[in-house]
Amino acid sequence: MNRDYEVLIVGGGPAGLAAGLYTARARRKTLLLERGIHGGQIAITGLVENYPGFPDGIEGPELAERMLQQATKFGMEIEYAEVPTLRLEGALKVLSTDYGEYGAPVVILAGGSDHTKLGVPGEAELTGKGVSYCATCDGAFFKDQEVAVVGGGDSALDEGLFLTKFASRLTIIHRRDALRASKILQERALAHPQLRFIWDTVVEEVLGHDQVTGLRLRNLKSGLRSEFTCQGVFVYIGLRPNTGYLRGLVKLDDQGYIITDEVMETGVPGLYAAGDIRHNAARQLASAVGDGVTAAIQAERYLAELAAGVAGQKAQAPAGGH
């Protein structure tokens, strides 16, 4: 087991990168483990308009790159590996990866969340063949084609507006007749000449063999079923936390988000959670960064207490939950 590090961070989104910046600047030997691409959700987002300091906005991937550069400049290390398990050995937290085990007194869980799937026939089979969860990655494949976006939240409208650059016609399919997204996105989407909406409607099946050819829809008010012809479908119906491997170790809410106190402590001394993975998180870039910073500051205090021999005197939170 590699015990070289004082702080291990799981997840290289804004929360993890902000935490790494702070622990590295506190001169704590820090390793961040990321299973995919650094930047988390912002790495697959177009223009970010609501992060303070960028009045003209900034492209998500560029911001992700800058955050990584800033943290590594101060000494944070990054390794691209999946973390399938976490176990506790006294004060030591042990993370397993494909490349071996790492043990450290502090772990900051910042693994974010994945896109929820529709769970309908055809979706899994046609993923990558017209079904996508990433407009930034796949939008260009649908130039001059008919595309549907499923969902009514910020992601659906943000990404739907982005996709108008490529698609000839874009239809947002939402299960209610009122959008969940922020008002400014609603105004833009409702006024956009290329966007149309199908309300009160769910997708029952994604149609096609080697490629998406359409969707089978059901109107929830009338019960009527119809077929909608399209070549692409982007699914943005919410997020699901990456916490399956934490069950029994930390307290999770009904949906699997980690319950923390206001300073990101999970109840296990030295184990913190930050960003979208956390119960009641605002799920905004700026709040994820704030969570990461708070977790890092608490971690620094914990490491100082550990060195002084006074850490871990707080009551241990009950493991279990979900």
Ligand code: NAP
């Ligand atoms: P969300 O806010 O949870 O919205 C999910 C949408 O999908 C809702 O409209 C929901 O309908 C619909 N939905 C859920 N399950 C469905 C199902 N099985 N079938 C059909 N429709 C379904 O998720 P999100 O848009 O991914 O956003 C996640 C978080 O990230 C939010 O907190 C959001 O504010 C944040 N975010 C912010 C920005 C930004 O600030 N620009 C951009 C992206 C995301 P109902 O409305 O009926 O529940």
